[in-house]
Amino acid sequence: MGKIGKSAKDIVRNKVLLFMVLPGALWFLFFSYLPMVxxxxxxxxYRFSRDGFWAxxxxxxxxxxxxxxFLFSTNDAFxxxxxxxxxxTAFIIIGLILSVLLAVVLSEITNKKLAKLYQTGMFLPYFLSWVVVGYFAFSFLSSERGLLNALFGSKISWYSESKYWPFIIIFVYLWKAVGYNSVxxxxxxxxxxxxxxxxxxxDGASKFQQIRNITLPLLNPIIIIMTLLAIGKIFYADFGLFYQVPRDSGTLYSVTNVIDTYVYRGLKxxxxxxxxxxxxxxxxxVGFVLVITSNYIVRRFDKDSALF
Known part of the structure; x- marks a missing residue:
């Protein structure tokens, strides 16, 4: 009875903090845990009937x-x-390097108003939907009225040439995500x-030496944590990026078709x-196994930098 009373007192004492946590807890309950069923x-x-979802x-x-x-016996599985x-993998490695570099550069700008202006400009692309970004890309890559063909006087059919798209996909992703990740x-x-x-x-250290010997070592824990979380989603692809930006062009499937777009097309x-x-x-x-394995490796070398 004493333990129950103590727990009740703790709840009353921390009720404000618990109310702050409640929206996030409910979100995880309804969108992460209940769907596991x-x-x-x-x-x-699965065949849907009139008796309802559970029936x-x-x-x-x-x-x-x-x-x-059925999913992995097709020729497209590999x-x-x-x-x-x-x-x-490219998003994790290149995105990490650019995000850290951008954060370091912004932190070194002495004019704080100017730094906030740059930060806001690099942060805004994250809030654009992939549909809007897809139309931005089309305005540059359209074979008829595209800005790139007009500037360079070329007649490249961008949405038919698959060799360019690994670079385009990576560039568009970095343009949209790096500013947000650098925060x-x-x-x-x-x-x-x-x-x-x-x-x-x-002691006479230069700015580069300060970054190398102070900033980067102290960023190591957060870099490791963010990388571990990213590894957990390495088998997930951003559907909007791979579907909207290439405009679902069939000639580009060899370099733009990923698990998420393949499943969507199969379901459709x-x-x-x-x-x-x-x-x-x-x-x-697979993401869970990768996170556990990566965390175990990190824990072997630096216990304090591991997630758990």
């Missing part, structure tokens, strides 16, 4: 691993897996004790909900 569809031949799940026939076999992994590192830099820089200046064509659920479960399980 639906993963059973990955092992069933449809219960009455659907078990098919075991058939949905996974292609979509390769594209997903390679693009996300995390910029906040970490702002939290570094200024006395460290002052002491290094007294065949209506196989079980197959799309199997793909989502596969992505989640």
């Amino acid at each position: 639906g993963t059973v569809i990955a092992f069933k031949e 449809s799940i219960i009455n659907s026939k078990w098919v075991g691993w058939d949905n996974f076999k 292609l979509i897996t390769r594209n997903t992994l390679l693009y996300n 995390v590192y910029l906040a970490a830099i702002m939290g570094i004790d200024k006395s460290l820089y002052e002491a290094s200046m007294i 064509t065949t209506g196989e909900i079980g197959m799309s659920t199997a793909a989502g479960l596969y992505q989640s399980v």
Whole structure:
């Protein structure tokens, strides 16, 4: 009884903080935990009936691993897996380098109003939808009225030439995401004790030496955490990027088709909900295993930098 009373007092004492956490907790409950029940569809031949969603799940026939076999027995299985992994690897590595570099550069601007102006300009692209970004890209790449063809006097059919698109996809992603991702590192830099820089200046350290010996080592923990979280989503692709920007051009599927777009097209064509659920479960399980493995490796070398 004493423990229950103590717990009740703790709840009353921290009620304001608990109310602040409540919206996020409810979001995770309804959109992350409750949907886990639906993963059973990955092992069933799901057919919706008039009896409702739950009755449809219960009455659907078990098919075991058939949905996974259907997903990975096609000729495109290797292609979509390769594209997903390679693009996300490039996004993680190049995005990390540019985000940290941008954060360091912004932190070194002495004029704070100018720094905020630059930061806002680099932050805004993140809030643009991929539909809008797709039209921006089209205004540059259109074979008839595109800005690039007009500037260089070329007649390249950008939406038919697959060799250009790995670079276009990576560039568009970085343009949209780097400014937003740099905010995390910029906040970490702002939290570094200024006395460290002052002491290094007294010792005669240059600005580059300060960045190399103070800023980057103190950013290591947040860099590792952000990288581990990104590795957990390495089998997920940003659907809007790979569908809207290339304008669903069939000639570009060899370099723009990823797991998410493949599942969407398969679901649109065949209506196989079980197959799309199997793909989502596969992505989640592999991401979980990668996070656990990466965290274990980090923990072996630096326990304080690990997620858990």
